[in-house]
Amino acid sequence: MFNLENIRKDFPILSRKVNGKSLIYFDNAATSQTPKQVxxxxxxxxxxxxxxxxxxxxxxxxxxxxxxxxxxxxxxxxxxxxxxxxxxxxxxxxxxxxxxxxxxxxxxxxxxxxxxxxxxxxxxxxxxxxxxxxxxxxxxxxxxxxxxxxxxxxxxxxxxxxxxxxxxxxxxxxxxxxxxxxxxxxxxxxxxxxxxxxxxxxxxxxxxxxxxxxxxxxxxxxxxxxxxxxxxxxxxxxxxxxxxxxxxxxxxxxxxxxxxxxxxxxxxxxxxxxxxxxxxxxxxxxxxxxxxRIGFKAIEKQERELLQYGTEKLLEIEGLKIYGTSEHKTSVISFNLEGIHPYDVGTILDKMGIAVRTGHHCAQPIMDYFKIPGTVRASFAFYNTKAEIDSLVEGVKKAKMMLS
The missing domain is CATH 3.40.640.10 (Type I PLP-dependent aspartate aminotransferase-like (Major domain))
Known part of the structure; x- marks a missing residue:
């Protein structure tokens, strides 16, 4: 059975603090974290x-x-x-x-x-x-x-x-x-x-x-x-x-x-x-x-739920635009706040212990297509939680308030 609480205990880094806050790691598309077993x-x-x-x-x-x-x-x-x-x-x-x-x-x-x-x-x-x-x-x-x-x-x-x-x-x-x-x-x-x-x-x-x-x-x-x-x-x-x-x-x-x-x-x-x-x-x-051992069907189910939940919650923020809206996608949300540079959003999120990726993600032609300098990318793994997504949403709201 998929036991999220036990799975998170396998990853030592998830218990550390960043800038005095509990780490929320949403940069899995760049590098996933490593369990104790490995x-x-x-x-x-x-x-x-x-x-x-x-x-x-x-x-x-x-x-x-x-x-x-x-x-x-x-x-x-x-x-x-x-x-x-x-x-x-x-x-x-x-x-x-x-x-x-x-x-x-x-x-x-x-x-x-x-x-x-x-x-x-x-x-x-x-x-x-x-x-x-x-x-x-x-x-x-x-x-x-x-x-x-x-x-x-x-x-x-x-x-x-x-x-x-x-x-x-x-x-x-x-x-x-x-x-x-x-x-x-x-x-x-x-x-x-x-x-x-x-x-x-x-x-x-x-x-x-x-x-x-x-x-x-x-x-x-x-x-x-x-x-x-x-x-x-x-x-x-x-x-x-x-x-x-x-x-x-x-x-x-x-x-x-x-x-x-x-x-x-x-x-x-x-x-x-x-x-x-x-x-x-x-x-x-x-x-x-x-x-x-966890199972890819269980991984897919967990990540699909995180993607759906994160998409719904982030789109409630006025002025937030998601790039990549295909029906067929995995647990990656690339977004921008209107009038705010993605780097600035990422910097504020980091102060809150939330790790996201900002920039063109080594895919500059995609950003050129959308005529943007880059995006904020939150990428979820099976060990992430909906509570962490709630913290991300609050962090994005705070960044909008500070930078608008």
């Missing part, structure tokens, strides 16, 4: 198993290797990848996107087209712009509407035999919009294009089945899923990962090295040069275990 795994690793993996015959190395590869298998099961070697450990979502973009440098030619959406994070825009500069490929953009949704009829028009790659986020970090990725993947595959899905924002809320989705690539970050920073995963279909060249050279990713020629290791090690974030990978597996 923190304990991190402490246990450095206390008992700290050694390099895959290379050693000694006991510590073998134990660390086993724990790391067990984590890879946990992640494979969670996302329902067909093979464990389709799970590539990375430093996070951005690393995974850049790995794929670098690999396609040798596969694209001048005049080829790649498609991104108007709802993308900068990390799913800039690497493709760099790829186009290197290859002569052309970047196309799926437009958005006033509700913060992608215009699918325009996506259909963009697709052609020139389309080689399509890249979209599963959920918008700035607006919370859930994109119709099943439709996007199916249509892209009809013209022979590969599809990468940025799952950074969806993975804390939705248990994606990569085989059912038929995604060619899916990228996530552990720190959005109650895990540590500095580690993530790139899922790639085996056939695509075999086509792409290595992203980095070094140890671990080789089969044999001579001064005349180097041959590369099989998957997944081909893309895992150097000493990885061993502890981070193990802790990522523990974080996935933790979230699955």
């Amino acid at each position: 923190i304990d795994v991190i402490v246990a690793y450095y206390s008992n198993y700290n050694a390099n993996i895959h290379r050693g015959v000694h006991t510590l190395s073998q134990e660390a290797t086993d724990l790391y590869e067990q984590a890879r298998e946990k992640i494979r099961r969670h996302f329902n990848a067909k093979h464990a070697h389709e799970i590539i450990f990375t430093s996070g979502t951005t690393h995974g996107i850049n790995l794929v973009a670098n690999g396609f440098s040798s596969l694209l030619k001048k005049g080829d087209e790649i498609i991104v959406s108007a709802l993308e994070h900068h990390s799913n825009i800039v690497p493709w712009q760099m790829l186009c500069e290197r290859t002569g490929a052309v970047l196309r953009v799926i437009p958005m509407n006033d509700d913060g949704e992608l215009v699918m009829s325009e996506f259909d028009k963009l697709l052609s035999e020139k389309t080689k790659l399509v890249f979209v986020n599963h959920i918008s970090n700035a607006l919370g919009t859930i994109n119709p990725i099943e439709y996007i993947i199916e249509k892209a595959h009809q013209v022979g294009a590969a599809v990468l899905i940025d799952g950074a924002q969806s993975s804390p809320h939705i248990k994606a089945d990569v085989q059912k989705l038929d995604a060619d690539f899916y990228v996530v970050s552990a720190h959005k899923m109650c895990g540590p920073t500095g580690v993530g995963v790139l899922y790639g279909k085996e056939a695509w990962l075999k086509k792409l060249p290595p992203y980095q050279g070094g140890g671990e990713m080789i089969a044999e090295v001579t001064f005349e020629k180097t041959t590369y290791a099989d998957l997944p090690h081909k893309f895992e040069a150097g000493t990885p974030n061993i502890c981070g990978g193990i802790a990522f597996g523990a974080a996935i275990d933790y979230m699955n």
Whole structure:
């Protein structure tokens, strides 16, 4: 059963004070908090198993290797990848996107087209712009509407035999919009294009089945899923990962090295040069275990209730406008107070112990579309409460009174 009081006890940081007030953490879209169960795994690793993996015959190395590869298998099961070697450990979502973009440098030619959406994070825009500069490929953009949704009829028009790659986020970090990725993947595959899905924002809320989705690539970050920073995963279909060249050279990713020629290791090690974030990978597996024990259906229900409650309460404030009003969205509310800069609102909320994100959220094209400098973003997780939302509403009212 979903016991919110007990769940909140799992997160030590939720009991701390900020500016003399009890912390209310509404910046989960940037980084979720970490439960004691995951923190304990991190402490246990450095206390008992700290050694390099895959290379050693000694006991510590073998134990660390086993724990790391067990984590890879946990992640494979969670996302329902067909093979464990389709799970590539990375430093996070951005690393995974850049790995794929670098690999396609040798596969694209001048005049080829790649498609991104108007709802993308900068990390799913800039690497493709760099790829186009290197290859002569052309970047196309799926437009958005006033509700913060992608215009699918325009996506259909963009697709052609020139389309080689399509890249979209599963959920918008700035607006919370859930994109119709099943439709996007199916249509892209009809013209022979590969599809990468940025799952950074969806993975804390939705248990994606990569085989059912038929995604060619899916990228996530552990720190959005109650895990540590500095580690993530790139899922790639085996056939695509075999086509792409290595992203980095070094140890671990080789089969044999001579001064005349180097041959590369099989998957997944081909893309895992150097000493990885061993502890981070193990802790990522523990974080996935933790979230699955709570259950994603229970998480979805709790967050849906928080989104509905927060939306209703905030809209009672005169002069408050919410950006991202799609019927299909997750627990993110981006808003502004008329005539007041979002940074100023965020500063006052912080004085009250309420952590929100302000600015363009690394999604500047979205803000340009709405002709605003940014928003105040309150993003909820399953461990948040309606009482905390009430405090947010009172804080926003106070900010309005002070700044108007």
